[in-house]
Amino acid sequence: MVNNHLQVSDLGERKLIERIIEKLKNSYNDSKEGFLNDKWNDFYIGDDSALIKLNNDYYNLNNNDNYLVATSDMLIEKSHFPKQMSYFQIGKKAVTVNVSDLAAMGAKPIGILINLAIPKKLKLSYFDELIDGILDACSYYKIPLVGGDTNQSDEIIISGTALGEVKKEKTLFKHGFGDGDLIAITDKIGLAALGFEIFNSQISTKLIKKSLVNHEIDRNIVDLAIQKVLNPIAKINEGMILSYFASSATDITDGLASELYELCNSNKNKNPNSKLGMIIYENKLPFLDEITKISKILKKNPLNLILHTGEDFELLFTINKDNLEKLYELNKIKKNKFDFFDFYIIGEINNKNKVEIKHINGSVKELSSKGYEHLVNNKLVEVRNDYED
Amino acid sequence: MVNNHLQVSDLGERKLIERIIEKLKNSYNDSKEGFLNDKWNDFYIGDDSALIKLNNDYYNLNNNDNYLVATSDMLIEKSHFPKQMSYFQIGKKAVTVNVSDLAAMGAKPIGILINLAIPKKLKLSYFDELIDGILDACSYYKIPLVGGDTNQSDEIIISGTALGEVKKEKTLFKHGFGDGDLIAITDKIGLAALGFEIFNSQISTKLIKKSLVNHEIDRNIVDLAIQKVLNPIAKINEGMILSYFASSATDITDGLASELYELCNSNKNKNPNSKLGMIIYENKLPFLDEITKISKILKKNPLNLILHTGEDFELLFTINKDNLEKLYELNKIKKNKFDFFDFYIIGEINNKNKVEIKHINGSVKELSSKGYEHLVNNKLVEVRNDYED
Numbered sequence: 001m002v003n004n005h006l007q008v009s010d011l012g013e014r015k016l017i018e019r020i021i022e023k024l025k026n027s028y029n030d031s032k033e034g035f036l037n038d039k040w041n042d043f044y045i046g047d048d049s050a051l052i053k054l055n056n057d058y059y060n061l062n063n064n065d066n067y068l069v070a071t072s073d074m075l076i077e078k079s080h081f082p083k084q085m086s087y088f089q090i091g092k093k094a095v096t097v098n099v100s101d102l103a104a105m106g107a108k109p110i111g112i113l114i115n116l117a118i119p120k121k122l123k124l125s126y127f128d129e130l131i132d133g134i135l136d137a138c139s140y141y142k143i144p145l146v147g148g149d150t151n152q153s154d155e156i157i158i159s160g161t162a163l164g165e166v167k168k169e170k171t172l173f174k175h176g177f178g179d180g181d182l183i184a185i186t187d188k189i190g191l192a193a194l195g196f197e198i199f200n201s202q203i204s205t206k207l208i209k210k211s212l213v214n215h216e217i218d219r220n221i222v223d224l225a226i227q228k229v230l231n232p233i234a235k236i237n238e239g240m241i242l243s244y245f246a247s248s249a250t251d252i253t254d255g256l257a258s259e260l261y262e263l264c265n266s267n268k269n270k271n272p273n274s275k276l277g278m279i280i281y282e283n284k285l286p287f288l289d290e291i292t293k294i295s296k297i298l299k300k301n302p303l304n305l306i307l308h309t310g311e312d313f314e315l316l317f318t319i320n321k322d323n324l325e326k327l328y329e330l331n332k333i334k335k336n337k338f339d340f341f342d343f344y345i346i347g348e349i350n351n352k353n354k355v356e357i358k359h360i361n362g363s364v365k366e367l368s369s370k371g372y373e374h375l376v377n378n379k380l381v382e383v384r385n386d387y388e389d
Numbered sequence: 390m391v392n393n394h395l396q397v398s399d400l401g402e403r404k405l406i407e408r409i410i411e412k413l414k415n416s417y418n419d420s421k422e423g424f425l426n427d428k429w430n431d432f433y434i435g436d437d438s439a440l441i442k443l444n445n446d447y448y449n450l451n452n453n454d455n456y457l458v459a460t461s462d463m464l465i466e467k468s469h470f471p472k473q474m475s476y477f478q479i480g481k482k483a484v485t486v487n488v489s490d491l492a493a494m495g496a497k498p499i500g501i502l503i504n505l506a507i508p509k510k511l512k513l514s515y516f517d518e519l520i521d522g523i524l525d526a527c528s529y530y531k532i533p534l535v536g537g538d539t540n541q542s543d544e545i546i547i548s549g550t551a552l553g554e555v556k557k558e559k560t561l562f563k564h565g566f567g568d569g570d571l572i573a574i575t576d577k578i579g580l581a582a583l584g585f586e587i588f589n590s591q592i593s594t595k596l597i598k599k600s601l602v603n604h605e606i607d608r609n610i611v612d613l614a615i616q617k618v619l620n621p622i623a624k625i626n627e628g629m630i631l632s633y634f635a636s637s638a639t640d641i642t643d644g645l646a647s648e649l650y651e652l653c654n655s656n657k658n659k660n661p662n663s664k665l666g667m668i669i670y671e672n673k674l675p676f677l678d679e680i681t682k683i684s685k686i687l688k689k690n691p692l693n694l695i696l697h698t699g700e701d702f703e704l705l706f707t708i709n710k711d712n713l714e715k716l717y718e719l720n721k722i723k724k725n726k727f728d729f730f731d732f733y734i735i736g737e738i739n740n741k742n743k744v745e746i747k748h749i750n751g752s753v754k755e756l757s758s759k760g761y762e763h764l765v766n767n768k769l770v771e772v773r774n775d776y777e778d
Contacts, residue, residue: 047563047655048493048639049460049553068457071438072550074504074540104437115463115548151463159504159548161461164438174436250437266436 006124013150020131024145027135050146052111052163067171069164071101077155082199082229087126089230090156091133097253098162099141100234100313104251106172106243107164109143109236114160117153130156141236172242172249174266177318181247183278183347186238186315189256190287190302191221193309195229197298198222204298211297221290232313238341242317245327249317254310256280258371260355263318277354279364280347307357308370318349395513405539409520413534416524439535441500441552456560458553460490466544471588471618476515478619479545480522486642487551488530489623489702493640495561495632496553498532498625503549506542519545530625561631561638563655566707570636572667572736575627575704578645579676579691580610582698584618586687587611593687600686610679621702627730631706634716638706643699647760649744652707666743668753669736696746697759707738 008016075081075097081090095112102109114134118127138145143162166172198208211217234251242249248266252259260278267274287306295302319327324345331341355367397405464470464486470479484501491498503523507516527534532551555561587597600606624640631638637655641648649667656663676695684691708716713734720730744756 048490049458049496049551051494051555051560052457052459068441068552069438070441070500070502070536070550070552072502072504072537072548074506074538074546074548076506076540076542078543079541101437105440107438111459113459113461113550115461117463117465117546147459148461149463151465152468153465153546154467154543157463157506157542157546157548159461159463159546161459161502161550162438163457163459163552166440171440 004123004125007120008118008122008124008127009120011124016127016150019128020150023128023131023135027139050111050113052146065168066165067107067168069102069105069107069166070161071098071105072159072161073097073101074157074159076157081156082196084199084226085230086133087129088133088136090158091130091135092137093133093232094158094160095134095137095141095143095162096232096234096313098160099137099143099236100251100253102162102164103234103236103239103315104172104249105164105166106170106239106246106249107166108240109141109162109164111146111163112138112143112160113147113163114145114158115148115151117151117157119154119156120152122156141234166243170243172239172246172317174248174250174263175270176248177263177267177276177349178247178320179276179349179351181318181320181349182324182345183260183280183316183318183349184343184345185252185256185286186235186317186341186343187312188286188288188344189252189312189314190291190306191225192228192232192311192313193255193305194291194294195225195227196309196311197295197300197305198225199229207297208294211294217294217297218290221288221294224288225294229311232311234313235315235341238315238343241327241330241341242315242319245323245330246317246319247323249315252310252312252314252316254371255308256312256316257307257355257367258310258369259316260367261369263316264355275351275353277350277352277356278347279350279352279356279358280367282357282359284344284346286344286346308368310371317343393512393514396509397507397511397513397516398509400513402539405516408517409539412517412520412524416528439500439502441535454557455554456496456557458491458494458496458555459550460487460494460553461548461550462486462490463546463548465546470545471585473588473615474619475522476518477522477525479547480519480524481526482522482621483547483549484523484526484530484532484551485621485623485702487549488526488532488625489640489642491551491553492623492625492628492704493561493638494553494555495559495628495635495638496555497629498530498551498553500535500552501527501532501549502535502552503537503547504540505537506540506546506548508543508545509541511545530623555632559632561628561635561706563637563639563652564659565637566652566656566665566738567636567709568665568738568740570707570709570738571713571734572649572669572705572707572738573732573734574641574645574675574706575624575730575732576701577675577677577733578641578701578703579680579695580614581617581621581700581702582644582694583680583683584614584616585698585700586684586689586694587614588618596686597683600683606683606686607679610677610683613677614683618700621700623702624704624730627704627732630716630719630730631704631708634712634719635706635708636712638704641699641701641703641705643760644697645701645705646696646744646756647699647758648705649756650758652705653744664740664742666739666741666745667736668739668741668745668747669756671746671748673733673735675733675735697757699760706732 075094198204212219248263250259250262267276285306292302295305356364357367358364464483587593601608637652639648639651656665674695681691745753746756747753
């Protein structure tokens with residue numbers, strides 16, 4: 001048990017790093033099917049850089065058949081962590097957002113580096129929670145923590161870099177789809193957007209509490225929405241399976257509409273003369289009915305939440321009809337090696353050179369590309385204030 | 390020419406990233422012997438993750454003979470960037486600190502990811518300078534920028550992750566030295582420490598200016614010290630050469646004494662019963678005479694600056710006597726493939742289980758391990774204030 005009055009500055013950088021390495025060792029020892037088996041012994045920490053052995057037993061291939069995959073995302077307290085999030089959850093999310101980008105490429109995780117910046121006055125017990133959250137997520141995604149550093153700043157900043165590998169011809173790019181391919185997502189969406197709306201202001205929170213008391217809405221759904229915000233999960237296994245079937249993929253972090261445009265723009269960059277476009281169907285968008293009800297209470301347009309707010313971390317992918325049949329087959333068989341997963345067809349690739357949505361009333365309209373963007377005038381969440389004077 | 394009144398928030402995240410990619414393309418086209426040759430074409434950016442082909446033409450080896458090397462460092466304005474540093478220099482330093490850790494392992498750079506956090510009110514022209522500095526350093530170190538993201542924060546934060554590869558049996562660890570090995574550094578030290586002292590307070594700056602006017606000190610040396618702070622350089626070629634000769638290495642970032650203990654502690658961790666220790670000789674420490682003179686003006690102990698302040702980015706290494714002869718030979722031949730470089734023997738490994746210094750007066754004392762440390766009560770530099778209201 002940590003003395004609750006200790007702050008991180010009572011230890012200093014070196015002791016904090018020793019503390020992380022100690023926790024790291026325990027986390028590997030605790031994890032029965034994770035870090036102790038051979039696959040997770042192939043790295044070395046504690047020197048100027050991490051060393052990683054690329055051994056490819058997963059693919060049974062020569063190294064030259066694989067790409068090294070590297071992705072890096074920074075999370076900053078004021079933009080990314082609602083004050084309702086615990087330090088444990090902050091740590092988990094920092095790993096999740098980086099792993100999600102590996103999932104979007106169909107890659108297998110091989111290691112993650114985490115750079116932390118924390119306020120001097122942060123309680124040591126919170127620091128420990130944060131590290132525990134990071135290590136818990138590493139264990140969940142089977143991605144060893146191989147490096148990083150700690151620094152001092154006015155708010156919590158976590159910068160992660162996830163490394164993975166992927167079979168060259170199986171890599172999931174944002175481009176690669178063809179005319180007639182179907183557009184799909186790995187789960188229902190909109191819950192994260194709803195969760196952020198609930199957290200967004202005290203007014204929203206009050207409205208929801210009142211509706212819960214009056215039994216106008218289902219408490220389970222509200223809890224689910226909040227969980228989607230507090231404990232997001234990257235679809236790493238789904239990405240690895242989809243690498244064998246999908247023609248393109250990305251993760252939904254800035255909203256479905258924005259990501260559809262990402263795929264289209266990537267295709268245009270690769271094939272400037274391409275006329276490939278997309279149509280999605282409002283009546284095929286998978287979301288819980290309760291979202292409509294709760295959106296009304298919050299005076300929000302549910303379709304807007306579903307299309308233009310992100311943080312779902314589901315995978316958006318395209319797939320040709322033959323491979324779709326094979327994926328359905330695989331899901332039926334539920335092979336031991338892979339987990340079964342649901343997915344929803346929401347539209348298709350056509351040659352109309354536009355991104356459109358067919359509404360329930362039959363009208364077809366061009367989709368707005370609006371999505372969440374940093375460094376413009378927006379504020380996603382209310383922030384905590386645990387270490388000011 | 391950028392409108393000088395534009396702030397980064399006038400563009401937003403997406404346009405800023407497009408701007409970086411545009412600059413990136415130009416930087417590759419401009420660089421005749423860098424990014425356009427085959428070695429630097431082996432990566433792909435613009436998707437969820439960067440893809441890197443590991444092709445090993447440098448070592449002429451199978452991939453399985455190499456380690457992937459990964460290192461990550463975060464720089465934060467208030468701790469790492471004196472206000473005298475331009476945005477261009479800030480960008481360069483962010484790359485340098487990460488490349489320096491590759492150098493310390495003897496690794497060849499293969500790619501770098503940079504996560505940026507910047508204040509919304511930062512002038513766009515400063516943003517451009519920052520990116521130009523990053524790309525200039527990437528070109529200098531022949532390390533392609535392969536990924537990263539941008540975010541919003543109250544001060545400038547740059548988190549980099551450098552990737553490299555190294556032949557397994559040539560990796561330079563912090564451990565690996567044996568009894569009788571010599572201890573050496575790749576250049577004179579102390580100038581960076583002096584530079585930080587000059588920047589450290591207005592009083593120091595005034596004292597130096599006065600001494601310059603009175604011709605008491607050499608303007609060239611003061612300039613050199615300032616350059617060491619503003620434009621540090623990582624010893625990446627030296628690291629790759631040393632990987633064939635040295636028995637261990639690290640880069641001097643937190644001060645020579647602190648790094649000597651790093652090597653010793655690494656050896657202890659690897660070989661708990663080892664009695665290996667170190668002795669360095671004050672009369673062999675390579676530094677310019679002027680440092681003593683300037684230190685006196687600043688009322689500082691020069692030995693303290695040389696031993697206990699970092700940011701030199703020189704390599705500290707150990708080498709056995711046979712390999713030392715070979716390295717001298719190589720330096721004489723100045724093979725085309727490698728550049729000649731100076732180095733200085735400062736001490737040796739013994740079996741006394743201590744880290745000692747033999748002073749000029751003949752006394753031998755245990756060396757203090759004091760070095761620069763984050764998250765304790767210290768302040769390295771005065772900070773800029775370009776974007777407050």
